[in-house]
Every structure is written in C-alpha cells, then in structure tokens.
Amino acid sequence: MAVHGTIEELAWESAFFGLRSAIIRLQPTAPALTRADFAPWDRVQVKLAASQTQQLDALQQLGFSLVEGEIDLALQVSAEGRDPAASIASAEDIPALRQMASEIFVQSRFRTPWYASDDSGRFYAQWVENAVKGVFDHQCLVFRAENGGITGFVSLRQLNEQEARIGLLAGRGVGEKLMQAACQWARQRQLTLVRVATQLGNTAALKRYIQSGANVESTALWLYR
Numbered sequence: 581m582a583v584h585g586t587i588e589e590l591a592w593e594s595a596f597f598g599l600r601s602a603i604i605r606l607q608p609t610a611p612a613l614t615r616a617d618f619a620p621w622d623r624v625q626v627k628l629a630a631s632q633t634q635q636l637d638a639l640q641q642l643g644f645s646l647v648e649g650e651i652d653l654a655l656q657v658s659a660e661g662r663d664p665a666a667s668i669a670s671a672e673d674i675p676a677l678r679q680m681a682s683e684i685f686v687q688s689r690f691r692t693p694w695y696a697s698d699d700s701g702r703f704y705a706q707w708v709e710n711a712v713k714g715v716f717d718h719q720c721l722v723f724r725a726e727n728g729g730i731t732g733f734v735s736l737r738q739l740n741e742q743e744a745r746i747g748l749l750a751g752r753g754v755g756e757k758l759m760q761a762a763c764q765w766a767r768q769r770q771l772t773l774v775r776v777a778t779q780l781g782n783t784a785a786l787k788r789y790i791q792s793g794a795n796v797e798s799t800a801l802w803l804y805r
C-alpha cells in the first residue's frame with residue numbers, strides 16, 4: 581500500500597528546535613510519497629488515525645517509527661457550573677510557570693532520540709509563557725497556594741464560536757479544579773465544548789478528563805522519520 585499526501589513545513593517547530601521539520605498531510609487524492617520526498621527534511625512527522633493500520637504498515641516500510649499515541653477528548657460545557665475562581669496568570673508568573681512546565685510534562689512526542697534531552701521541557705516552558713502573553717493559546721489560568729506559589733495551571737484557546745481547546749494543564753491533586761476553571765472560561769465566552777488531548781500513556785490525565793465528564797473523540801498515532 582502506498583502513502584498518499586502532501587508535505588508541509590512546520591515553520592514554528594523548525595525555528596524552535598533548530599531542525600528542518602515537516603508534516604505529512606495524508607490525502608488519498610495526492611501523489612504517492614517516496615523516500616526521496618523526505619530527503620530535504622531533518623524530521624518528517626505524520627499523525628495517523630489509530631484505526632489506519634494499513635497506513636501504519638506502509639509508513640513503517642518508508643522508514644517511519646512509532647513515537648507516541650494521542651487521545652482526543654471533548655467535554656460538553658453545562659450552562660451552569662462551579663466557578664473555582666482561578667486567577668489569570670500575569671507576566672510575573674512566567675518564571676515559575678516555565679519552571680513547572682519544563683518539569684511536569686514527563687510524557688511527550690518531543691522526546692529523545694528524536695529531539696535533544698532538554699527540548700521537551702523547553703517546549704512546554706515556551707508554550708506556557710506564550711499562553712500568558714496570549715500567543716498560540718489565548719490565556720493561562722492559575723491556582724495559588726497560601727504562600728502565593730502556583731499549584732496548578734491551565735492554558736486555553738478559543739477555536740471558534742462554540743469550542744475551546746485546553747493547551748496545557750498541570751497540577752498534581754488540582755486536576756478537578758483545573759477542569760472546572762477551563763469550563764468556566766468557556767462558559768463565560770458562551771462556548772459549549774472544551775477539547776483536550778493527551779498522550780496514550782498518561783493515565784492520570786485520562787482518568788481526570790473522563791471523571792470530569794469528557795468523552796473520547798478520537799485516537800491517533802504519531803510517527804517520525
């Protein structure tokens with residue numbers, strides 16, 4: 581079986597990781613891809629529906645390796661719900677948020693040997709900093725301990741007039757409040773659905789999302805070459 585698709589540069593990743601990076605957009609009507617198409621790139625990624633097992637075999641024959649699994653979930657936002665009174669993170673929170681984000685996301689597709697050992701931590705630190713600044717994600721909400729230290733954070737992006745997506749969410753023991761805060765953020769914007777994704781192996785996050793009312797929408801595999 582052939583792999584049909586187009587190759588698109590990932591400009592942000594290329595600059596951030598210092599690797600010429602591209603992604604295959606699978607498309608049955610596009611030409612069949614060959615090894616020569618991948619040669620100009622340091623890293624070629626593809627995200628495949630987990631059910632596409634024949635494409636999985638074909639990609640492996642083209643030299644791709646399975647890197648990570650991902651689960652996408654969605655949560656309906658009720659018209660009324662608990663407001664856990666999260667705070668909006670400000671610029672002064674960035675150093676603490678960067679530190680927390682660089683350490684807490686232990687599962688990542690930006691892992692060795694595909695990326696340098698500090699790339700994953702650096703990536704999530706940049707993601708949360710950007711969220712505080714309203715870049716990529718639109719806002720970052722935090723909970724604080726009595727001493728002012730951050731106990732948890734969640735970054736959010738409005739996708740369209742109905743939906744929001746959680747970017748990053750972290751805080752051991754604070755998961756329920758973080759999900760309530762995400763729903764409240766969506767509710768305040770009259771949004772009705774919150775989307776969230778996590779790694780296949782992240783059982784603590786999966787349990788949290790499902791206990792908070794989310795349902796599985798799709799499953800996918802990341803392969804790299």
Ligand SMILES: CC(=O)SCCNC(=O)CCNC(=O)[C@H](O)C(C)(C)COP(=O)(O)OP(=O)(O)OC[C@H]1O[C@@H](n2cnc3c(N)ncnc32)[C@H](O)[C@@H]1OP(=O)(O)O
Pocket residue numbers: 684685686746747748749750751752753754755756776777778779782784785788
């Ligand atoms: C959209 C995304 O960002 S997906 C990534 C989600 N975030 C992370 O993975 C960051 C690390 N994890 C966390 O911050 C939190 O565990 C959350 C937000 C996922 C869930 O929070 P909560 O629902 O409050 O659950 P809690 O943190 O208590 O974890 C549940 C159990 O899993 C365990 N656990 C959580 N993460 C890990 C981990 N990385 N390794 C081992 N055990 C873990 C906890 O110790 C806890 O065990 P216990 O019940 O025996 O005490």
Ligand SMILES: Cc1cn([C@H]2C[C@H](O)[C@@H](COP(=O)(O)OP(=O)(O)O[C@H]3O[C@H](C)[C@H](N)[C@H](O)[C@H]3O)O2)c(=O)[nH]c1=O
Pocket residue numbers: 590592593685688689690706707708710715716746747748749776777778779
């Ligand atoms: C910060 C930032 C990022 N980007 C780009 C870089 C990547 O191409 C994408 C983000 O990719 P994504 O597949 O979402 O990355 P992860 O696999 O790490 O994310 C999953 O796991 C996380 C822990 C988290 N749960 C997340 O929600 C999941 O999707 O965006 C960019 O263009 N600009 C930026 O500022």
